Structure formats: C-alpha cells, structure tokens
Amino acid sequence: MPSAESPVNPVDQPLPGLPGMLGIRVTHLDPSYVEATLTATESHRVPGESHVHAGAVVTLADTACGYGCRAALPGGANGFVTLEFKSNHVKAAMPGDRLVCVATPAHVGRRTQVWDAVVTVGTATRPIAMFRCTQLVL
16 A cells, blocks of 8 residues: 555556565556556465465555555545455466456545455466455545
8 A cells, every 4th residue: 555655656666565575566557447566476476375365466466556546536635444345266376476456446436435456367367365444535
C-alpha cells in the first residue's frame, strides 16, 4: 500500500516497504488501470512446501489496488485506509513464475473506492487469484 514515502510515480521504480522487499514492481499506473508484477523466488515459498505463499500473492494484489486508489483519490483527500479485502486462490504459483496483477476500480466515490485485481502467471489468461478491496478515502 502506498505511503507518504512512496515515489510520486512508482512505475518501474523500486517500491518502499514490504512491496519492495518482496520484489513487486508497478509497470503501469493510472486511475483506472494498474499493472504490477512479482517474479516468485524460493524465498516466497510456503515453508516445507513447493508453492508460493498466498501472502505474497495477496500483497501483490493489495499493492496494485493501493496504488490505483491513490491515483484515483479526489481532490482534497488526505489518503486512504483499507476497510476490507478478500481473496480467492484457485491455483498455486511456483518459484520462477512471473506473477502479473491487473487492478481496476469497480467504484470510485468521494468517500470509498472498491478495487478488483486478477493475478495470472506470465501471459496466461486464467487467473490464479482474484482479489477485491474496499478503501475509505480520508
């Protein structure tokens, strides 16, 4: 999620905080469409398992939605906070996979925003995860 220290234009820039530690990159950003990527590594695996931890996938989706929300904030807003999020995971990602997240707004209002994100592997069209979050505009 963007913070006060986030780059004004994070596209293709290292991200601060947890997204940066995980290796998430924003590759496209505007108020109606965000794309972010994460190349999964061994450090993203579930301990004792071979697949990527769901938390890494959720962080990718939450980051994309957060940057989209920030880009779509109305004039005079002081930021936002997450009210709720939900994720459905339908397929596991593996180390070496390039995860691609596309986030789009379902609702952009003066007080709330609702964002949807779909995570795929590479250029595949079938999702591995779907995510929805509701943001309170401050």
